[in-house]
Amino acid sequence: MTFRHALLALVVGAVLAASPARAVDLAIVSGDTGNGQRILREILDQYEKKTGNKVTVVPVPSSGTDQFGQYRLWLAAGSSDIDVYQTDIIWAPQLAKQLVDLTEATKDVVGAHFPSIIQSQTVDGKLVALPIFTDAPALYYRKDLLDKYGAKVPTTWAELAYTAKLVMDKEREAGNKDMWGFVFQGNAYEGLTCDALEWVKSNGGGQIVEPDGTISINNPQAAAALEMARSWVGTISPPGVLAYQEEESRGVWQTGNAVFMRNWPYAYALGNSEGSPIRGKFEVATLPPGSGEGARPAATLGGWNLAVSRYSKNPDVAIELVKWIASPGMQKYRALKGAYLPTIQALYDDAEIASAQPVIPRWKDVVLNAVPRPSAQAKSRYNEASSEFWTAVHNTLSGDGTAADNLADLEFSLTRLKGTAW
């Protein structure tokens, strides 16, 4: 062996010893909306540079329903193609059996997160997913238009409908024919469950299934809330709202054709991005309360988490990746770039975030008081329960039966679904 060879061997040996493990290829699946995919890629680029591992993002449609079906298929097939799944807050109880228990690996970091969110991802004492951002919706309003017509930010749903109609009519008279008052997510899908839960809860109508498992949805206040929403369709909201998901409503909003919009915080950064027609013209407020007894502002708790597949070939590396994406540094990056709400409490007091995305510090209380969907109660039957709920709501909104009748039917089908116990 010549000297050169010996030196080469030494160098190679040193490099191998220096890197803690061999470079690993991982795959993460995500169906994020807006520019979320790009931000995720940027975060992963930083990770790749730091560790030398390679991470491929497998994109899936942004509709949660589509994602869930695809995840179920991959997991049922025991596929090792995907190591890390980005999961909705409501999926933990349904997918728990096929996800790695993260309790031990993350006990050093979970303390910094909102306890309620960690709780939502804990199934039978096992933490199955680590939160990377949380979601609580906002009422987006066109500040310029409200100022123009001397209207105030609404503090009840009734005020919202009134102001929306006022501004919409005036704007239409002024020649803006495509103007609408209020857009939300009215398509028959999980998003409608979120929107409708807010209407019902904010009107003192309970939260569909109470924490103790009681089915509470069939009550006059809930019916009144749905009747109120029905009265919007075709008056202040376009009839097409019944087919809108997040991106369709943002489409109407961001082209400047809506006075109000209910949407998640991601729309804040996009609305203020370069080239947006409404840049600097809008503000956000909390969703208003209704008028019934026990009425209070309500925001449905959303949010996304990362889970490691039980069938991953490199579960340990995958767990490290999950911890990296969920770390304070990366959550801050996500917040700065896309106004994503962190799940780490301390970041709400971060000065840099406060100046770049002023909406975030204001949202801490909204997150703390957000209403969870009944996924913990309904467990593996949540999707079906939610589908029953959104169908009843969608029927009501499209004028197919009254709210009271549809809720009575819903109570029956939920009771049947529940059986003797959830």
Next chain:
Amino acid sequence: MRQRARSAWLFLAPMLIVLAAVAGWPLLRTIYFGFTDASLTDLEAGRWVGFANYFSVLHMPSGRIIYDGLLADPVWWRAVWNTVRFAVISVTCETILGMIVALVLNAEFPGRGVVRAAILIPWAIPTIVSAKMWQWMLNDQFGIINDALLRLGLISTKIAWTASADTAMFAVLIVDIWKTTPFMALLILAALQMLPQEIYEVTRLDGVSPWKVFWKVTLPLIRPALMVAVIFRGLDALRIFDLIYVLTPNNVRTKSMSVFARENLFEFDKFAYGSAASTLLFVILVLLTMLVLRFGRVKLDRSY
């Protein structure tokens, strides 16, 4: 002769084995799962439950009797009705339009080759792509269809095509007819081209009106081919999934049997129930095909 039969089987064997593996085995598994309470979380843990997924009677402690299972599920029957209605309307329209297109293309005119190729484009585009395309064209705010109709003064307000109860099924039908008419036209055109020209010369000599020629000569002659095309399309339409899944996935007014089955299989924790629905869909298809073959007096093995 036996030698020939043996070699025929030998040549067929690879195809039969592949068919059994990719079609037969999944079908048997689906039928089996329909009789269990399997969940997608753990498929092998399913236990045999007999016909419970299809029909069962529950006696509640209160003395109330509840009928359960697919056959007592209003959502399923709604899906069956939606699918059958969709199939009947779409196949009827496609047959009539396809016939008109085929008759036009059968005539001699300059540039016929180009037109024939062009008309096939909608059929060549993958359904998911064309469904997405139409979804944007049908969009209530930005869609080109509303824009065009507004400019023409045919409508006064924008129509929410896929959202409204009255137009959701209509929108699905428009897209399907647009997509599949070329297929029908092609099959009918193929049949038309096989017709002997002498008959037409005779009718011309006898001075028979074109209208009568169509009903008395052309239609009876292409009927066998037409029936095969209708059966193909009918079976296809009864399985309709992609179009509805893209355009109006969770709308109970357009939900088809396939969409219902998928929802139960993968979204709800009811894999067995979804399997039962798939099995029932299969049974319905088989029965309808047999009925059509019988009453349409079509012989698939007859050579033309």
